Amino acid sequence: MKYLTEYRNPELVQELAREIRRITTKPWTLMEICGGQTHSLVKNGLLDILPGNISMVHGPGCPVCVTSVSIIDEAVFLAGLPGVILCSYGDMLRVPGSSKSLLDAKSTGADVRILYSPLEAVQLAKENPGKQVVFFAVGFETTAPANALSVVQADQLQLDNYSILSSHVLVPPAMEAILSDENNTIDAFLAAGHVCTIMGIEEYYPIAEKYKCPVVITGFEPVDLLQGILMAVTQLENGQYRVDNQYARSVQPEGNIRAQHTIKTVFDKSDRIWRGIGNIPQSGYEVKDRFKKFNARQKFTINIPVAQENAACISGDIMKGLKKPKQCPNFGTLCKPEHPLGAPMVSSEGACAAYYHYQNADNSLA
Amino acid sequence: MQLQCPMPKFDFDLITMGHGSGGLLTHKLLQSGVFEIFNNDLLNQQHDGASFELPGKLAFSTDSYVISPIFFPGGNIGELAINGTVNDLAMCGAQAKHMSLALIIEEGLPMADFWKILQSIKAAADSAKVKIVTGDTKVVEKGKGDQIFINTSGIGIIHPKANIHHNNIKTGDLIVISGKIATHGIAIMSVRKGLEFETTIESDTINLNHTVATLIHKFEDGIRFLRDPTRGGVASVLNEVTEMTRLGAYLNQSSLPIDEQVEGACEMLGLDPLYVANEGIFIAIVDPAIATDFLQVLQTDQNGKYAAIIGEITNEYAGKVVLKTRIGSKHIVHYLTGEQLPRIC
Known part of the structure; x- marks a missing residue:
């Protein structure tokens, strides 16, 4: 496939790996933020071709993983209400809540539907005036524009039966939380290319500066990842810490202004509890008061006990x-x-x- | 499939509970619909079951079809229900001869849709040279089904030279795939509610019995094992093989035939094509001595144009399926856990 095969070129992969081996003189620990990057590293066997003194650790950039048990419980609760159609991205369905997952709820009769776009959920609300359609708005900055747009559309259509359960999380506050942890070992970050495509790169300058930590905005294909690692190690070996953009074919420094505008129209930043990590201040998005009729948390009375995370999970x-x-x-x-x-x-x-x-x-x- | 004859005049536009009552409406539906279309000597006896004789060693298989949507690019549930069972028999080395057809219809199914499905069943059965010799029709209340469910069972005669069994698989055998992978699953997904995306991908559902018969006739017991990688995809079939044989399967990613649009859709949805369902293809594990000829013969067949050798059986990774990626790394290919779900971002 055009624009993909080039970035999966085996010779280029080997050449980049050789170059990384050549310039690395000290042990370095790099974190890739995004779960998509983690999968690409593991699936393509890239971890095995990196020199032994480079350690890749895997960041919190999997929206499904960081969604707290209490939010899953909220979604399961809403799905169980009579007349509610709960729509979600497919990924969320299997994630365990305190007692069950959305897939469990579906199998016991809840109307849970997998959608690829929240705009489909708006359409569903339009077609089913007698039902309440709730969209489980999960994701990082990548899915926020479309989720926000669904609220704008529902508002324009004057729908009374559409709302979202926002579980949005933001990358930069999570990076700061990791860097300021007393046990932190991260020397450099590979930031998530698609997040920066939306948000631009400015948010990362203060982080690189404050923590003296190189940040390389990186794509997802094998060549992207190795090039990102090479750029990060080059900075580390030279004692530098700046923001580099490996994913320039997609990321403009200012990001996608229209998408950012849509996010700002609908969402305010809010505190968010991350699964396994705890509360990170101002690390999420919640629906603005102006659109509160589209906020499932304000529309429904959600009565659930405080969730307990499984202590056996690290x-x-x-x-x-x-x-x-x-x-x-x-x-x-x-x-x-x-x-x-x-x-x-x-x-x-x-x-x-x-x-x-x-x-x-x-x-x-x- | 083309409609071959116009729909007869039924009293109703929709299937109703009455059509499953066993009374007059059922009788009318069967007489002017089912018997008329599937017209053959065994069915026309209109007995509680079909009586017949068949020579040789037989294979018997059954499958139920609950696909949604029932009409999809490249086909519908009707032809799928015939091809699926015909192909299951073909994977046993058998030519399907007689089939049963059981329809569970949700009330409210448009009669026109029902007619279209029957026509497709007829066309698929004719193409496979199989007779529908017995059947059943039930109607369930609205909400108790999903438009129509179909069960077919089939009996076929096993080719006298066929010896297809996982016990025959040996180290060094080669793994052949008869066509492009993941096409059917992605065609279905492209029209599934909530996931629709624009594409020209069509399901490749087709009967494979004639193709397989030609191969068995020519290569006899050089063909060790056959399986159609439907649900769970290529990964699941090969995991079953390695589990049963305690041998390893070593796959080469760059040899896997896949349509560019299908691969693009998999990338977009976050699905691994090795786990996506297939219809019109099969996996053959063959003696390396015949592999080149086998591939050549298969490639001249309409259903095998894109056939390829995708890997081999080894004793190196006992009980495991291992994929050599395009980059050259190797990783284990596990069974699919649950349903493959599209990702968030």
Whole structure:
């Protein structure tokens, strides 16, 4: 496929790997933010061709993984209300809440539907005036514009039966939370190319400066990732810490202004609890008061007990980069995709799922 | 499939509960619909079951079809229900001869849709050279089904030279795929409510029995094993093989035939084509001594134009399926867990 095969070119991959090996003189720890990047690294076996003194740790950039148990419980509760159609991106359905997942709720009669776009949910609300359609608005800055646009559209259509359950999370506050953790070991970040396509790169300058930490905005294909790693290691080896843009074919410095405008129209920044990590101030989006009739939390009375996270799941340490999936005593034993203890094992972008599904053929048999 | 004859005049535009009552409406529906279309000596006996004799060793298979939507690019549930069972028999090395057809219809199904489905069933059965010899029609209340569910069972005669069994698989055997992977699954997904995207991808549902018969006739027990990778895709079939044989399967990603649009759709949706459902293709595990000829013969067949050798059976990764990626790295290909769900971003 055009624009993909070039970035999966085996010779280029080997050449970049050689160059990384050539310039690396010290051990460095890099974190890729996005779960999509984690999967690409593991699935393509890139971790095996990096020099031994470069350690990749896997960041919190999987929206499914960081959505707190209490928000899943809210979604399951709403799905169980009579007359409610709960719409969600497919990824969220398997994630366990305190007692059940949305898929469990669906199998016991709740009307849960998988959609690819929130605008479909608006359409569904239009077609079903007798039902309440709730869209589970999950995601980082990438899905925020479309989710916000669904509220704008519902407002224009004067729909009384559409609302969203916002679970949005933001990348820069999470990076700061990781860097300011006393156990932090991260030397450089690969930031998420698609997030920056929307938001631009300005938010990352103060982080690079304050924590003296290189940030390389990076794409998702094997060549992108190795080039991003090369750019980060080059900075580290030279004692530099600035923001570089590897994903320039998609990321403009100012980002997508129209998308940002739509986000600002509908959402305010708010505190958000991250699964396994806890509360990070101003790290999420909530629907503005102006649009409160489209906010499921204000529209419905959500009566649920305080959620407990499964203590056997170490997802917090994994998403902060303190541990790797295989360091979890329950990895692949008590915790498997078919009966997960936590979200990183079920999400298509979760680090544990990546290690489970794409474990290196030779190592795992050793 | 083309409609071959106009719909007869029914008293109703929609299927109603009465059509499943066993009374007059059922009788009319069967007489002017089902019997008229599937007209053959065994069915026309209108007995509780069909009586017949068949020579040789037989294979027997059943499958139920609950696909949504019932009409999709490249086909509908009717032809799928015939091709699916015909192909299951073909994978046993058998030519389907006689089939049963059981329809569970949700009341409210437009009669015109029902007629279209029957026509497709007829066309698919004719193409496979199989007779519908017995059947059943039930109607369930609105909300108790999803338009129409179909079950077909089939009996086929196993080719006398066929010896298809996983016990025959040996180290060094080659894995052949008869066509492009993931086409059917992506065609269905492109029209599924909530996921619609624009594409010209069509399902490749087709009967494979004639293709397989030609191959068995020519290569006999050089063909060790056959399986159509429907639900769960290529990954699931090969995992079953490695689990049953305790041998390994080593796949080469760059050899996997896949349509460019299908691959693009998989990228967009975050799906791995190895797990996406297929219809009009099969996996053959063959003796390496015949592999080149086998591939050549298959490629001259209408259903095997894009056939390719995609890997081999090894004793190196016992019980595992291992994929060599385009980049050269290797990773294990597991069973699919649950349903493949499209990703968020």
